[in-house]
Amino acid sequence: MKKIIAIALTLVLTLTMLAGCGGSSAPAVDAPAAEGEKLKIGIIQIVEHPSLDQIRTTFVDELAALGYDDSKVEIDYQNAQNEMSNVTSICQKFVGDEVDMIVAIATPSAQGAAAATTDIPILFSAVTDPLSAELVDDMNAPGGNCTGTSDAIPVEQIFNLADELTPGMQTYGFIYNLSEVNSVSVIEQCKAYLDAKGLKYEEATVANVGELTTAAESLVGKVDAFFSPIDNTVASGMVTVAEIAKDNAIPYYVAADTMVYDGGLATVGVDYVQLGKQTASMAVEVLEGADPATMPVQIMENYATVVNPETAEALGVDVSKYAQ
Ligand code: TRP
Numbered sequence: 001m002k003k004i005i006a007i008a009l010t011l012v013l014t015l016t017m018l019a020g021c022g023g024s025s026a027p028a029v030d031a032p033a034a035e036g037e038k039l040k041i042g043i044i045q046i047v048e049h050p051s052l053d054q055i056r057t058t059f060v061d062e063l064a065a066l067g068y069d070d071s072k073v074e075i076d077y078q079n080a081q082n083e084m085s086n087v088t089s090i091c092q093k094f095v096g097d098e099v100d101m102i103v104a105i106a107t108p109s110a111q112g113a114a115a116a117t118t119d120i121p122i123l124f125s126a127v128t129d130p131l132s133a134e135l136v137d138d139m140n141a142p143g144g145n146c147t148g149t150s151d152a153i154p155v156e157q158i159f160n161l162a163d164e165l166t167p168g169m170q171t172y173g174f175i176y177n178l179s180e181v182n183s184v185s186v187i188e189q190c191k192a193y194l195d196a197k198g199l200k201y202e203e204a205t206v207a208n209v210g211e212l213t214t215a216a217e218s219l220v221g222k223v224d225a226f227f228s229p230i231d232n233t234v235a236s237g238m239v240t241v242a243e244i245a246k247d248n249a250i251p252y253y254v255a256a257d258t259m260v261y262d263g264g265l266a267t268v269g270v271d272y273v274q275l276g277k278q279t280a281s282m283a284v285e286v287l288e289g290a291d292p293a294t295m296p297v298q299i300m301e302n303y304a305t306v307v308n309p310e311t312a313e314a315l316g317v318d319v320s321k322y323a324q
């Protein structure tokens with residue numbers, strides 16, 4: 001009799017344990033099965049330029065600070081060199097490697113990752129307009145496997161700054177890559193703003209970094225100022241375009257702090273260090289089981305005015321109010 005009770009008890013215990021393991025809500029990401037088995041994160045960056053590099057290094061550092069250092073996670077970092085075909089093959093490889101999460105830096109990488117998988121959680125970083133990029137159904141309820149951080153651009157504040165620093169600009173020249181949704185969406189807002197003010201604009205669009213010089217030169221003599229949105233192609237060739245603007249005494253307004261450091265005149269822009277940190281804390285939530293479908297996109301809105309004192313001096317523009 002004792003023996004039968006013992007067997008029955010063992011059975012009950014085993015069943016209870018099994019039920020516990022199978023738990024009703026499985027986490028989105030499996031915890032490492034055994035000691036020594038690391039989580040795999042694939043990071044894809046569309047191209048290397050100072051803003052995106054800053055986001056990536058801040059992200060990795062912050063992830064480690066939050067407890068996910070290289071003893072717990074294995075990071076596979078890939079740079080697509082601004083080629084969509086590279087984005088596709090990198091993301092397919094991540095899917096084949098069964099990574100636990102894809103971190104996609106900038107819009108084109110996020111679009112490539114979303115096309116490659118609807119299962120693996122994708123955390124996008126610095127996507128200007130996640131709705132236009134068709135990454136989420138709703139900013140507050142993404143609905144699928146993608147969520148992340150957004151660097152929406154304060155267009156009106158940038159033009160107000162331009163009015164203050166260089167009053168009287170009648171015609172702006174837009175330089176951007178027509179295939180970057182992040183740029184097209186900002187340019188649409190710019191056009192609406194300038195139309196409402198009765199101001200004019202010209203455009204010089206590019207398909208790759210090699211076309212930037214010709215594009216910028218084509219606007220010289222036709223416009224009073226240049227403007228570029230947060231365009232990954234322009235940001236990677238920024239020094240060249242800024243030089244053309246400076247040589248022709250044209251104020252060049254941009255949409256990111258690093259584009260000012262690379263020679264642009266001024267912007268009102270997002271703090272990308274904070275954005276990288278924010279992306280890391282969202283990544284930790286996902287690694288610990290949160291579902292991207294219900295995690296709102298976080299929009300970074302702590303804007304700062306950034307000026308380039310050397311460019312300003314070359315143009316004779318007074319930026320002392322903003323220079324630190
Ligand atoms: N927001 C851009 C995108 O959606 C990426 C980006 C972040 C960027 N910081 C930048 C582009 C600075 C140019 C300059 O793709």
